[in-house]
Amino acid sequence: SQQGEEDPQALSIQEGENATMNCSYKTSINNLQWYRQNSGRGLVHLILIRSNEREKHSGRLRVTLDTSKKSSSLLITASRAADTASYFCATEIDNNDMRFGAGTRLTVKP
Amino acid sequence: DAGITQSPRHKVTETGTPVTLRCHQTENHRYMYWYRQDPGHGLRLIHYSYGVKDTDKGEVSDGYSVSRSKTEDFLLTLESATSSQTSVYFCASRGGAHNEQFFGPGTRLTVL
Numbered sequence: 001s002q003q004g005e006e007d008p009q010a011l012s013i014q015e016g017e018n019a020t021m022n023c024s025y026k027t028s029i030n031n032l033q034w035y036r037q038n039s040g041r042g043l044v045h046l047i048l049i050r051s052n053e054r055e056k057h058s059g060r061l062r063v064t065l066d067t068s069k070k071s072s073s074l075l076i077t078a079s080r081a082a083d084t085a086s087y088f089c090a091t092e093i094d095n096n097d098m099r100f101g102a103g104t105r106l107t108v109k110p
Numbered sequence: 111d112a113g114i115t116q117s118p119r120h121k122v123t124e125t126g127t128p129v130t131l132r133c134h135q136t137e138n139h140r141y142m143y144w145y146r147q148d149p150g151h152g153l154r155l156i157h158y159s160y161g162v163k164d165t166d167k168g169e170v171s172d173g174y175s176v177s178r179s180k181t182e183d184f185l186l187t188l189e190s191a192t193s194s195q196t197s198v199y200f201c202a203s204r205g206g207a208h209n210e211q212f213f214g215p216g217t218r219l220t221v222l
Contacts, residue, residue, distance in 0.1 A: 004152075033210060042114075042200055042213030043153070088152060090211075098211070099169075100145075100153040 004089040004101035012107040019076040021104040023089030030092045034074050037086045081110045113137045116201050116214040124222050129188040131217050133201030141204035142184040146197040191221040
């Protein structure tokens with residue numbers, strides 16, 4: 001069963017705007033990771049946030065984690081057409097139990 | 111995708127035939143995984159391996175078996191393919207600075 005569930009399922013924005021995607025999960029986690037998948041390709045790791053962290057930044061990415069609400073958000077600032085992809089959150093309970101959500105499909109229009 | 115490859119990339123087969131998918135990694139990662147990706151389900155773990163000859167079941171293991179005779183190779187076998195196993199299959203290995211998973215490019219399998 002899915003642990004993480006992304007919201008919205010699809011998001012369409014103009015280039016230069018910010019994109020926010022949310023992830024909710026059900027059980028306690030060790031960490032939460034975000035991955036990107038371009039059409040027809042494998043997933044690529046973007047960023048990891050541990051359960052004792054609240055916010056992390058990586059370039060134009062900002063991830064927050066609220067363990068009390070069992071939720072996370074991924075913010076992509078100043079989006080570009082190249083950011084068009086599907087984004088997945090993955091919750092890690094232990095080394096061999098990582099659950100992926102169904103993803104958010106982001107379209108950035110030039 | 112650098113360092114991890116899958117073969118074949120595409121396969122069409124008939125119900126009841128055996129199918130083997132291969133995953134090869136050059137990163138010397140101990141952990142390897144097989145997932146399937148279906149619309150509306152995200153990725154679901156089929157089997158994983160935590161070392162040579164050490165494997166275990168994942169969330170959706172029925173109808174699948176795996177083998178790992180070398181660190182770099184992880185094979186997924188469908189003993190008797192069914193139409194419900196039509197999917198895109200991804201292999202991953204685990205390592206890196208954040209112990210993240212690195213994914214292969216995927217294998218699109220169609221079972222007629």
